[in-house]
Amino acid sequence: MIFSLFFLHTCFSLDADVSALNFERFVGILGSYKLTTALALFLLFKIMYMGELTVVVMAVFVLNIFYKVFSLFLVEYDKIILLFSVVFLLVAYNMILLLKEELGQAIFKPNFNKENFNFDKFCILEGSIFLSSGSKIPVKVSNCDDKGIVIFTDEKISKGEKLDFELDYEGAKFSDTFNVELVYENGYGLKLINSSSSGKYNWNTLFNILKRRGIVSY
Numbered sequence: 001m002i003f004s005l006f007f008l009h010t011c012f013s014l015d016a017d018v019s020a021l022n023f024e025r026f027v028g029i030l031g032s033y034k035l036t037t038a039l040a041l042f043l044l045f046k047i048m049y050m051g052e053l054t055v056v057v058m059a060v061f062v063l064n065i066f067y068k069v070f071s072l073f074l075v076e077y078d079k080i081i082l083l084f085s086v087v088f089l090l091v092a093y094n095m096i097l098l099l100k101e102e103l104g105q106a107i108f109k110p111n112f113n114k115e116n117f118n119f120d121k122f123c124i125l126e127g128s129i130f131l132s133s134g135s136k137i138p139v140k141v142s143n144c145d146d147k148g149i150v151i152f153t154d155e156k157i158s159k160g161e162k163l164d165f166e167l168d169y170e171g172a173k174f175s176d177t178f179n180v181e182l183v184y185e186n187g188y189g190l191k192l193i194n195s196s197s198s199g200k201y202n203w204n205t206l207f208n209i210l211k212r213r214g215i216v217s218y
Contacts, residue, residue, distance in 0.1 A: 004065045005030070005040060007088050011069045011081055036064055055100050062092040106145035107182055107189030112152060125210075127167030129178075129190075131157065141167075144216055146207050148178065148191040159183050165190065169206060176203035 009026045013019065030037045039061045046054040066089055073081045102108075125141035129151065139151040149165065157163070159180050166175040182189030192203055210216045 004062065004088070004092065005036075007084070008033075008036070008065050008068060011072060011084060014078070014081060014084075033068070036061075036068070039064055054103060055096060058096055058099060062089075062096065066092075105147050106143040107148040107150055107191060109143050110150045110152075110184045110187055110189065111142045112184075112187060125167065125169075125215075127165055129153075129157075130164040130166065132161060132163065139165075142187060144207060144210075146192075146204055148181070148189060149203075150184070150187055150189050152187045154186055157183075157188055162193070163190070165203070167206065169209070172201055174201045174203060174206040 006026070009029050012029060013022070013025065039057070043054075043057050043061050046057050066085060069081060069085045069088070072078075073085060125144070127139060127141065129137050129139055131137065137153060137155045137157075139153045141149050142152045143150040151165075157180055159182075161180045163178055163180065164175055165178050166173060168174075177193055178190035179193045180188050181191040207216065
């Protein structure tokens, strides 16, 4: 987002034949293009909370920047601005693809909210988490993939805390280390940070078993 705004500022500075390091001019451009600035602030909000429309908002923001810069090229026919526009569009497109892939992970889809619990197919997955304080908390898994899980619990856990997740499945005990990435109503998104390589009973092993049996679809 900041890169996009600075890119817009650089192109206008190039057109005006002035230095792009002029901070006052940068602030002036933000004030002149209120829609672009509003989109940037809204995109920042969506990225912080990783909402469902984050990719759409980012695409609209990128197209808004590209439209303004390409319009400048149509007026001046400056080939450098055209080159910058193409490079910007390619970089932004790849960033959107990365963001879309990130938001496709299970930890961003809890399958429940404060009023509705919609994870019946995962009710078989009941395990425990072990906090750094030593506390053991029973949890249910509402969604999962090979990169993380979403747990359902009323217990309070701090964002950023590292914890161990353990689950007994058909007589075997599977465990791994996760980090609390997201906080939901009555639940948390846990990202896998250290898949155990010393033994075969880690999270990736369990997930592959669940996937082969059709219990999970990721």
